Amino acid sequence: MNERQQARRPGGRSARVGAEVHQAVTDLISERGYGNFTVGEVSARAGVADSSIYRRWGSLETLLTDVALTRLNAQSPMPDTGSLAGDLRTYAANVAREITGPDGLAVVRLAVALSSSGQQGLQAGDELRAVRMRQLQAMLDRARERGEHPPDAFSVLDHILAPMYIRVLFGMVPLAPDYVDGLVDRLL
């Protein structure tokens, strides 16, 4: 019966389960920090079966990466304002808003923790960062095609993202708009 329901409206059920599981993960990270909960606790919080989580995500690390990527892509789409300065200022402001928001610390801690949780976590973290770096590189490539002279993506990581991440991780918040713009201006 349950199987037939899934078969009849997989999209609706799949989307609902995905949203419930993602929220459960974000809540558990906020409450306990990364690494302090199990798939069983996620499934209990989300009101789904463990087997649904393992079938869909395979492992806790894969689930955590999916949650982080979904949030990053939803909250920080890469801007396309027509100028490098505009794109970087908008991108930096989006990231600042995201990582200082209600779930911001959880997202940053997740991105960091995925690197520090053994091989599976390392791979998951690498995947997460590779996706974001490709999106960032595409934004910088558009600037070069317009004849501008963009910095490389690693300089953006080192001098725009890293300072904001570390200040959030160190509790040095909020990130003032002038401070965030200053990071961009300094890099350009």
Added chain:
Amino acid sequence: MNERQQARRPGGRSARVGAEVHQAVTDLISERGYGNFTVGEVSARAGVADSSIYRRWGSLETLLTDVALTRLNAQSPMPDTGSLAGDLRTYAANVAREITGPDGLAVVRLAVALSSSGQQGLQAGDELRAVRMRQLQAMLDRARERGEHPPDAFSVLDHILAPMYIRVLFGMVPLAPDYVDGLVDRLL
């Protein structure tokens, strides 16, 4: 009897307990990550009584801060080479060596985790950072007294420490000497 032994050579016993407890904390952070162990597990690993830890440090957060500060001060003394560029290059190289060393990730994760573990952890993390920022400021003040024009301590945090911390946290290691020198040259 034990009390009398303590009374006879408190320094020796105190130093031995301190070293055993510090090593136990560093090992547990490396093995499990911050927040995944208790005072009881530290005392068991170190072969001391819980009461010795509570009497001396009062809380796990205080103990973790003491461990981090001791390691930072032992491994990264603030240099005094006679020039701002020399001091910053030596300081950056010391930090890079420390955070990419065997216990490096544990130290960085500890500094980060202390900010993300509730009020007690926040205060402990603030204390840890305040001590380091004062030491850094003293180094920059010496440069100003020599007539040099040092950056402020927050710029050193944002553009030298933050990129190295984030690269370690993201598993983007080793930190090449040219990369570390480049962070300093860019800031100066």
